[in-house]
Amino acid sequence: MIRILALLLAFVVTSCTHKELCENHSEHAHRFHIKVMADYRLDWEENITGYRDWQTSWEEGYLDYDLLRPKTPKGLRVVNYNPDGNYNIHNIPATGGTVTLYEGENDILFYNNDTEYIVFSRHDNGATTRATTRTTSRATYTGNAFAEEGENTVNAPDMLFANYHDNYISHKTLGPVDYSIVLQPLVFTYKVRYEFKEGLKYVSLARGALSGMAESVQMNTGETSETRATILYDCDVTEYGVRALVNSFGIPAYPNPNYPTTRGAKHGLNLEVMLRNGKMVKFDFDVTDQVNAQPHGGVIVVKDIVIKEQDGVQGSGAFDVEVNDWGDYEDIVLPL
Numbered sequence: 001m002i003r004i005l006a007l008l009l010a011f012v013v014t015s016c017t018h019k020e021l022c023e024n025h026s027e028h029a030h031r032f033h034i035k036v037m038a039d040y041r042l043d044w045e046e047n048i049t050g051y052r053d054w055q056t057s058w059e060e061g062y063l064d065y066d067l068l069r070p071k072t073p074k075g076l077r078v079v080n081y082n083p084d085g086n087y088n089i090h091n092i093p094a095t096g097g098t099v100t101l102y103e104g105e106n107d108i109l110f111y112n113n114d115t116e117y118i119v120f121s122r123h124d125n126g127a128t129t130r131a132t133t134r135t136t137s138r139a140t141y142t143g144n145a146f147a148e149e150g151e152n153t154v155n156a157p158d159m160l161f162a163n164y165h166d167n168y169i170s171h172k173t174l175g176p177v178d179y180s181i182v183l184q185p186l187v188f189t190y191k192v193r194y195e196f197k198e199g200l201k202y203v204s205l206a207r208g209a210l211s212g213m214a215e216s217v218q219m220n221t222g223e224t225s226e227t228r229a230t231i232l233y234d235c236d237v238t239e240y241g242v243r244a245l246v247n248s249f250g251i252p253a254y255p256n257p258n259y260p261t262t263r264g265a266k267h268g269l270n271l272e273v274m275l276r277n278g279k280m281v282k283f284d285f286d287v288t289d290q291v292n293a294q295p296h297g298g299v300i301v302v303k304d305i306v307i308k309e310q311d312g313v314q315g316s317g318a319f320d321v322e323v324n325d326w327g328d329y330e331d332i333v334l335p336l
Contacts, residue, residue: 032103035176036096038076038110040161044068044189045297054299068189068245070159073112076183081107081126101170108165109219110183115158120219126164130225131186131249132216133157136232138207144284146268147211147230154215154229156247160186164220186217187247188297194235194242194271194283199307202275206235206242209270210300212291214249226253228265235271241305242271251295267291269302275312 045068047053058065078090082102090099091113101108109126121130133154141153161183192208210231214224235244252265269285285302294300 031100031176032170032172033098033100033176034170034179035098036076036078036092036110037178037180038094038096039180039182040072040094041182041184042069042072043185043297044070045294046188048295049293051293052298063191068191070185070187070189073159073161074114075112077111077113079109079126079129081109085124087124087126098176101168103170103172106168106170108168109162110164110181111160111162111219112183115160117155118157118160127166127220129219130216131157131160131162131219132225133229138232140272140280141209141232141270143230144209144211144268144270146266146284146286146288148228148266151211152215152229153209153232156231156233157187157249159247160217162186162219162222166220184222186219186222186249188250190246190248190291190294190297191299192235192244192246192269193240193299193301194305195301195303196241197304197306199305199309199312200237200241202277202307202312203237203242203273204276205274206237207272208233208235208242208244208246210246210248210267210287210291211270212252212265212267212288214252214254217249222255224249224252224254228252242273248297250297251291254295269300271302271305273307275307277312277314279311279314281307281311 045054047055055065073094076092076094076096078092078099079087080090080099080101081087083105086102088100092099094112107126109129117134118131119134121128133156135152136155137153163181163183190210192210194206194208210233212228213231215227215229216225217223231246231248233244233246235242265288266286267288269287271283271285272280274280283305287300287302290298290300
């Protein structure tokens with residue numbers, strides 16, 4: 001009897017052990033996967049030409065240089081392609097996560113997935129995927145003297161980070177292979193200052209436009225398109241005039257080995273101000289030299305703007321402009 005009980009006990013223990021191994025079998029299976037560990041380069045401008053080292057020569061005490069840095073995004077998208085033209089899209093936390101790949105060769109595109117205004121071309125091929133922004137218009141903007149004829153008017157793009165790895169070879173492993181990556185910024189910020197000499201007291205609202213900027217950017221290389229666009233944006237009224245922080249892909253056809261000798265584009269800065277009496281006044285400025293010297297973000301300054309007293313006081317001086325008096329922006333969806 002004792003011997004029979006011992007055999008039964010051994011059978012029960014063996015059965016339980018076998019069942020536990022079966023339940024955990026998927027955790028130990030061979031798979032083609034990587035453990036992405038993502039970091040981000042949080043720069044809002046690049047000192048490429050030596051025009052001005054803003055980081056070390058920053059003078060605006062009310063707005064610290066580091067406060068202009070973009071924030072880490074909320075999520076990360078990973079798209080992996082194989083030579084047969086197939087692809088998979090994975091959405092993981094911004095800091096990383098585990099991604100399953102195809103066996104063998106993979107091209108892998110990484111970018112943040114929390115954008116609102118950016119539009120991506122179809123995911124047919126990581127090497128040809130590009131990002132653009134939404135076309136928009138506003139009734140009061142009719143172009144400026146320095147814009148190329150026929151330029152689209154667009155929203156400023158959201159912050160965009162990306163990286164690309166071609167021909168990554170995936171092998172079967174028991175656990176995910178560690179994969180560290182730093183995503184680079186593809187969108188940069190221009191801090192625009194409109195400095196007033198006279199008449200700022202009459203200004204109620206302001207908004208602007210920056211022409212001659214790149215309409216799109218290539219995701220795998222960071223090279224911008226030759227096609228130009230005008231970015232429309234709202235401004236803040238400050239103690240010195242008007243200020244705007246304008247996101248952009250940068251100048252067209254950049255980088256290229258012949259920069260800046262191939263630069264032929266004009267860059268115009270527009271300002272529309274609505275006065276407290278309801279009158280609107282417009283200004284255009286040529287900022288070509290400033291933008292060419294700062295192809296990926298920086299500071300653009302125009303000075304000595306004057307609102308004439310006769311413009312500021314005529315009509316109903318007690319009339320205070322509401323935001324709706326501008327007229328709305330109108331987004332236009334265009335196929336890529």
